Amino acid sequence: MTDSSETIYIRNCFGILDLMPLGICILRSDYTVVFWNNTLADWTQIPYQTIKGRDVREYYPHLGEPRYTTRLEGIFNGGAPTIFSSQLHHSIFPSEMWNKQMRFQHTTVTAVPDMDGEGFYAMFAVQDVTDLTYRIQNYRQMRDQALAEIARREQAEEQALQLAIDKNRAEILQRFVTNASHDLKTPLTTIKTRLYLLQRLTDSEKLQQHLDVLDLQTTRLETLLEGMLDTARLDFSLFNFAEVNVNRLINYVLADQQMLIAAQNKTIEFVADDTCPTIQADEIQLSQMIINLVINARTYTPEGGNITIRTICQEQAVIIEVEDTGIGIGEQDLPHIFDHFYRADQARSTETGGAGLGLTITKKIVEAHQGSIDVESVEGEGSIFRIRLPIK
Amino acid sequence: MNMLTETQLDVFRELVNIGVGRAAKALNQMLQCRIHLQVPDMRFLTADQLKQEIHFGEEHLSIVRLRFSGPFSGSTSLVFPPESASNLVQLLLDEVDDEAELDSIRAGTLMEVGNIVINGVMGSISNVLNQHLSYLIPVYAEDSIEVLVDADNTDTNEAILYAQAAFTIKEALIQGSIILLFEIGSLDILRAAIDQLVADT
Numbered sequence: 001m002t003d004s005s006e007t008i009y010i011r012n013c014f015g016i017l018d019l020m021p022l023g024i025c026i027l028r029s030d031y032t033v034v035f036w037n038n039t040l041a042d043w044t045q046i047p048y049q050t051i052k053g054r055d056v057r058e059y060y061p062h063l064g065e066p067r068y069t070t071r072l073e074g075i076f077n078g079g080a081p082t083i084f085s086s087q088l089h090h091s092i093f094p095s096e097m098w099n100k101q102m103r104f105q106h107t108t109v110t111a112v113p114d115m116d117g118e119g120f121y122a123m124f125a126v127q128d129v130t131d132l133t134y135r136i137q138n139y140r141q142m143r144d145q146a147l148a149e150i151a152r153r154e155q156a157e158e159q160a161l162q163l164a165i166d167k168n169r170a171e172i173l174q175r176f177v178t179n180a181s182h183d184l185k186t187p188l189t190t191i192k193t194r195l196y197l198l199q200r201l202t203d204s205e206k207l208q209q210h211l212d213v214l215d216l217q218t219t220r221l222e223t224l225l226e227g228m229l230d231t232a233r234l235d236f237s238l239f240n241f242a243e244v245n246v247n248r249l250i251n252y253v254l255a256d257q258q259m260l261i262a263a264q265n266k267t268i269e270f271v272a273d274d275t276c277p278t279i280q281a282d283e284i285q286l287s288q289m290i291i292n293l294v295i296n297a298r299t300y301t302p303e304g305g306n307i308t309i310r311t312i313c314q315e316q317a318v319i320i321e322v323e324d325t326g327i328g329i330g331e332q333d334l335p336h337i338f339d340h341f342y343r344a345d346q347a348r349s350t351e352t353g354g355a356g357l358g359l360t361i362t363k364k365i366v367e368a369h370q371g372s373i374d375v376e377s378v379e380g381e382g383s384i385f386r387i388r389l390p391i392k
Numbered sequence: 393m394n395m396l397t398e399t400q401l402d403v404f405r406e407l408v409n410i411g412v413g414r415a416a417k418a419l420n421q422m423l424q425c426r427i428h429l430q431v432p433d434m435r436f437l438t439a440d441q442l443k444q445e446i447h448f449g450e451e452h453l454s455i456v457r458l459r460f461s462g463p464f465s466g467s468t469s470l471v472f473p474p475e476s477a478s479n480l481v482q483l484l485l486d487e488v489d490d491e492a493e494l495d496s497i498r499a500g501t502l503m504e505v506g507n508i509v510i511n512g513v514m515g516s517i518s519n520v521l522n523q524h525l526s527y528l529i530p531v532y533a534e535d536s537i538e539v540l541v542d543a544d545n546t547d548t549n550e551a552i553l554y555a556q557a558a559f560t561i562k563e564a565l566i567q568g569s570i571i572l573l574f575e576i577g578s579l580d581i582l583r584a585a586i587d588q589l590v591a592d593t
Contacts, residue, residue, distance in 0.1 A: 067421040071508070080458055080514050080527040083507045085500040087485055088422065106500050108529055129497065136495050 007052075009115045010034050023093065023105075023126030026112065029076040029119055031055050031063070040126065043095040043103065060093060072109065075122040081110040086129050097130060104133045173232075181229050188225070191218050227361060230288065234364040244281040246318050246389070247272040247311055253290045254309070261298055261307065268294075268307040276313040279391050281369055289365040292358040293322040293385050301326035301382075317371075317391055323384040329377040337375065338363045395551060396436055396583065403586045405434055407516045408555055408570070415512030419505065423484060428560040429509070431570075435555075439541050439548040446471075446554065446569055452534045454494060456506025460514060462525035463585075464578035468514055469540060470506035470557065471569045477502055480568075483561045499532045506530070509557060513570060521585040540571070547576040 010026065014035045017024045023040035027033060033056050036048040046059065057064040063072075071082045084092055084107040091105035106127045111120040195215045199208065254270055261268045290309075297307045305325040312319040329337060338359050366373045369389050377383035396404065408431055416429035437445065454477035457469040472480065474494065481498045482489060484505065494502065507530050518525050541548065553572035558565060574582070 067418075070418050070421060071511075074511060074515055078524055079518075080460070080511045080525075081507070081529055082511060083500075083504045083530065085504040087481075087497060087501040088504055104497075110527075110529065129500070133497055136497050140489070 025124040027122045075111045078111045078120045104130045230361045239282040241280050243278040244283050245278050265303040266305050271310045273311045273313045285365045289362050292362045297324035318389050320387045325382040328379040330379050400586050411513035411516030415509045418508050430558045431555050433556040436551040442552050451536050455533050458510045458530040459528040460525045463523045464581045466574040468510045469571045476566050480566045503532045546573045550574050550579050
């Protein structure tokens with residue numbers, strides 16, 4: 001069968017396009033294929049001889065949809081070139097690469113005057129952009145990873161900076177507390193010493209009374225100051241945690257208190273549980289806590305009374321008990337004893353000179369150690385303070 | 393420089409609106425999401441006026457440009473500021489990428505959209521005036537308005553058609569500019585063709 005004149009015309013005009021690295025397809029206005037170059041035949045595995053003269057929509061039905069026919073109509077009327085991008089269409093002539101990936105195609109369609117010179121063919125020039133597409137995807141992934149890494153490092157930097165600031169703040173505060181404590185105590189000590197001397201130099205009764213009051217007030221001031229500095233230390237969490245042997249610590253504290261207690265005609269006993277392991281604690285704060293409780297017990301126990309300290313070791317915690325045979329705490333006062341500046345008996349505390357902060361501080365120390373404190377008391381018989389400190 | 397008469401301006405507006413309407417239809421056929429296209433403003437400006445008013449000083453505008461020749465010659469471009477171009481592409485592709493820049497694949501998408509709009513306008517002009525034009529393959533470039541206006545054989549003494557193109561997709565509004573530049577003598581021929589059209593109706 002001889003080729004039609006159109007086929008000859010096409011081959012003369014467009015034969016050279018077989019050598020192009022683009023896919024070239026030429027359609028007549030009725031969608032029949034008049035040219036299909038080697039590249040396209042290779043990509044689609046459809047030879048020119050097979051598809052020549054056939055309606056392209058038999059092989060590629062999507063080209064019959066309005067979104068394509070509307071635009072191709074413009075081409076067949078000699079209109080401006082039209083573009084089908086790889087992202088909105090993926091491909092015009094779907095085909096696989098050697099590795100079975102579907103090709104991404106960027107296609108430009110131009111109007112070419114037909115053989116008669118009156119109408120137009122539509123020439124599809126198909127560019128394979130598969131490789132480019134994947135490279136760009138890879139680049140984007142790498143960029144995203146890099147950006148995530150940068151964000152992560154910036155966050156870490158910020159945290160480190162914050163930590164350094166906090167540490168600095170804590171150091172400043174610690175210095176302040178130490179200095180304040182020293183600076184304020186010094187004049188107080190001087191006042192007290194003077195008072196002591198004055199008290200003994202004069203024998204006028206009235207003068208003595210005044211001096212007694214002054215003495216008491218400065219003592220109170222001293223105690224108040226001590227308490228305030230303690231709460232400041234606690235509020236700002238200036239703790240140093242280390243392994244502490246509780247029994248040893250209590251013995252150490254008692255060594256100081258023994259003499260004073262004996263001088264007041266009271267007894268103190270320590271019943272230690274030797275199975276107690278060490279716990280994570282701030283040694284100074286813990287000592288302070290024991291001292292507070294012992295002083296309270298001593299203060300509120302009359303002459304001849306007993307104080308007993310016990311340690312009891314459980315699986316998860318160490319229990320410290322401070323028991324006294326003192327005046328006890330009334331039912332109405334029990335809920336408030338840990339409050340700031342609370343004193344059950346105003347008159348009594350004037351005698352004893354306490355600031356009312358001791359138990360507040362004790363509770364704070366216990367809480368800072370993740371522990372708990374509670375109290376049992378019967379008025380006129382005595383009290384037991386029980387502290388529970390977790391081992392971990 | 394001769395400006396256009398009221399009648400000629402009206403005809404032009406009509407042509408551009410028809411063209412944009414066709415483009416909107418083609419876009420809606422093609423895309424999953426609904427896209428609304430309008431031309432809120434259209435004027436003729438001198439080259440200097442255009443350079444001053446539109447995207448003044450911006451270096452890297454996203455430009456899709458189609459050159460044509462025939463009875464009248466020149467170029468039609470769709471111009472976006474880079475972020476707008478990037479946003480438009482992302483909306484069309486339903487992508488979310490905070491760091492989006494317009495890489496060559498995404499530029500391909502912008503080319504297709506720009507091409508549809510430009511073809512709508514050019515198709516409208518050439519159809520109604522019964523003039524057949526030849527076209528070059530459309531190109532994508534990133535440049536300033538100055539470079540665009542001074543390219544090729546643009547007659548900078550001649551009036552330039554500037555139309556705002558407002559794309560609304562998924563409640564986002566993206567603004568681009570349609571710029572029609574004429575080579576020496578071309579606008580005169582177009583004016584004559586318009587006058588003929590008006591006379592015939």
